[in-house]
Amino acid sequence: xxxxxxxxxxxxxxxxxxxxxxxxxxxxxxxxxxxxxxxxxxxxxxxxxxxxxxxxxxxxxxxxxxxxxxxxxxxxxxxxxxxxxxxxxxxxxxxxxx
Amino acid sequence: xxxxxxxxxxxxxxxxxxxxxxxxxxxxxxxxxxxxxxxxxxxxxxxxxxxxxxxxxxxxxxxxxxxxxxxxxxxxxxxxxxxxxxxxxxxxxxxxxxxxxxxxxxxxxxxxxxxxxxxxxxxxxxxxxxxxxxxxxxxxxxxxxxxxxxxxxxxxxxxxxxxxxxxxxxxxxxxxxxxxxxxxxxxxxxxxxxxxxxxxxxxxxxxxxxxxxxxxxxxxxxxxxxxxxxxxxxxxxxxxxxxxxxxxxxxxxxxxxxxxxxxxxxxxxxxxxxxxxxxxxxxxxxxxxxxxxxxxxxxxxxxxxxxxxxxxxxxxxxxxxxxxxxxxxxxxxxxxxxxxxxxxxxxxxxxxxxxxxxxxxxxxxxxxxxxxxxxxxxxxxxxxxxxxxxxxxxxxxxxxxxxxxxxxxxxxxxxxxxxxxxxxxxxxxxxxxxxxxxxxxxxxxxxxxxxxxxxxxxxxxxxxxxxxxxxxxxxxxxxxxxxxxxx
Numbered sequence: 001x002x003x004x005x006x007x008x009x010x011x012x013x014x015x016x017x018x019x020x021x022x023x024x025x026x027x028x029x030x031x032x033x034x035x036x037x038x039x040x041x042x043x044x045x046x047x048x049x050x051x052x053x054x055x056x057x058x059x060x061x062x063x064x065x066x067x068x069x070x071x072x073x074x075x076x077x078x079x080x081x082x083x084x085x086x087x088x089x090x091x092x093x094x095x096x097x098x
Numbered sequence: 099x100x101x102x103x104x105x106x107x108x109x110x111x112x113x114x115x116x117x118x119x120x121x122x123x124x125x126x127x128x129x130x131x132x133x134x135x136x137x138x139x140x141x142x143x144x145x146x147x148x149x150x151x152x153x154x155x156x157x158x159x160x161x162x163x164x165x166x167x168x169x170x171x172x173x174x175x176x177x178x179x180x181x182x183x184x185x186x187x188x189x190x191x192x193x194x195x196x197x198x199x200x201x202x203x204x205x206x207x208x209x210x211x212x213x214x215x216x217x218x219x220x221x222x223x224x225x226x227x228x229x230x231x232x233x234x235x236x237x238x239x240x241x242x243x244x245x246x247x248x249x250x251x252x253x254x255x256x257x258x259x260x261x262x263x264x265x266x267x268x269x270x271x272x273x274x275x276x277x278x279x280x281x282x283x284x285x286x287x288x289x290x291x292x293x294x295x296x297x298x299x300x301x302x303x304x305x306x307x308x309x310x311x312x313x314x315x316x317x318x319x320x321x322x323x324x325x326x327x328x329x330x331x332x333x334x335x336x337x338x339x340x341x342x343x344x345x346x347x348x349x350x351x352x353x354x355x356x357x358x359x360x361x362x363x364x365x366x367x368x369x370x371x372x373x374x375x376x377x378x379x380x381x382x383x384x385x386x387x388x389x390x391x392x393x394x395x396x397x398x399x400x401x402x403x404x405x406x407x408x409x410x411x412x413x414x415x416x417x418x419x420x421x422x423x424x425x426x427x428x429x430x431x432x433x434x435x436x437x438x439x440x441x442x443x444x445x446x447x448x449x450x451x452x453x454x455x456x457x458x459x460x461x462x463x464x465x466x467x468x469x470x471x472x473x474x475x476x477x478x479x480x481x482x483x484x485x486x487x488x489x490x491x492x493x494x495x496x497x498x499x500x501x502x503x504x505x506x507x508x509x510x511x512x513x514x515x516x517x518x519x520x521x522x523x524x525x526x527x528x529x530x531x532x533x534x535x536x537x538x539x540x541x542x543x544x545x546x547x548x549x550x551x552x553x554x555x556x557x558x559x560x561x562x563x564x565x566x567x568x569x570x571x572x573x574x575x576x577x578x579x580x581x582x583x584x585x
Binding site: 003007008010011012014015016017018019023027030031033034035037038040041042044046049050051052053054055056058060061063070071075076078079080081082088090091093 | 195196197199200292293306332335336338398401403404405407408415419422423424425426427428429433434435436438439440441442444445448450453454456457458460461464471473474475476477478479480481483515516519531532557
């Protein structure tokens, strides 16, 4: 299925990405080409086929609910571009009341 | 001293004290510094850490504590395996300064085997690519012809191994990312069964498909690496709890009576005639070695690329949501709002191919499209798996080409992502079904470019896959052909 510029913009909003006009046109064309190819799957009769979510027969492994330290707070924050008092910091989310 | 090319050869020299791990590490570090400018196969070289590890190995060995065939042996790691105290970039601007707080299980196990890690290999950004052109750190060049790609996404690992800038490397394979560069660079590349090797500390691309495995000069070397990294890991709930195997102990070139399936659909139209000729010749060779050749059909494999390009990007769009400008090093400058921070950091930190796949996955999972794309692909996945299950009733392994073509020129497919995606058409089915697969060199084109033979096996039957590749390799000895120094 071809995809419209509007679809690409909506998807970009969901994916938290933004593009300039040139990239938007390029992506609209390229994603459209890929989706047209993928449309071949419609040929497959999958009425009585179960979906595979995973190749292994997985069971959930349990362990004792014991607290253990894998990494420290300091280590967890080491890659943060901005931090303060053991927290990640970001621009203000709640506006000042005035 | 002549430079050893294999782990096996080096291990003998080390064990018999003819060469010290320090001498060997120095030799390879010198080679990297002299030659890697031409192929760009490393993102980070561990000069000091490698020499430290080599000195430690030397000390242990001289005390009589010899750990086995990897002790003191210089190898490399794709820059997707996190390593403590050294950056792990995943080929991305997003992680260019990222230093993980722990070691991946693969790195941990290789270090525990006494190996000397020389550094971290270049790769396609977040392992997304088939040519190693999407790396933030620049493309890797194929040592057989530096105007050509090495394949991807483990292109740095394959190129470094082929050029002997390490004895072997560990890469990852989500849709062919070990086997295809192995084929294009003329080295052995193996993807084990999904669940065989722990994914702990391996930066996630598509979690239901990703698997780590070796790139090496010979099948035996690949078996040595696999024996070191395989096994259950409590830190990865999808790693399978089976006893750890020694794949070298049972390595055998006797394949008499083994049934090898040849899927007729894998001689696709548009395949390079020289590749087809090489594969047909390799099949004849396998038959001469006593294997029984059986024609089989895997009718749904032709839908594997479409299935993959829904499932893998969907999983990727979710896995890569964590790179939000808050926790993992890269953040845009002066964001005004939190929204601004998310959009700008992600748009600046990711390259085009990664963005394309995030977009594709987000679209496939979005309201109104989920049934038509994601659910449909999961059903197609079932059909592809069932094809293999039927085949295993008749054959023990399946053989085909690894890649329908030899190494293509740098830039040849960058403007046409679909064309790039189709270059993994013969490797993707293995990932979709979680099967083990190997690429072993099977000749050269008239332009002196390597060609690879793919052997796929039953789940957890890595040994038979290795044995078939070993039998073929030992009777043809393509690995003896060395790359001329890149010029």
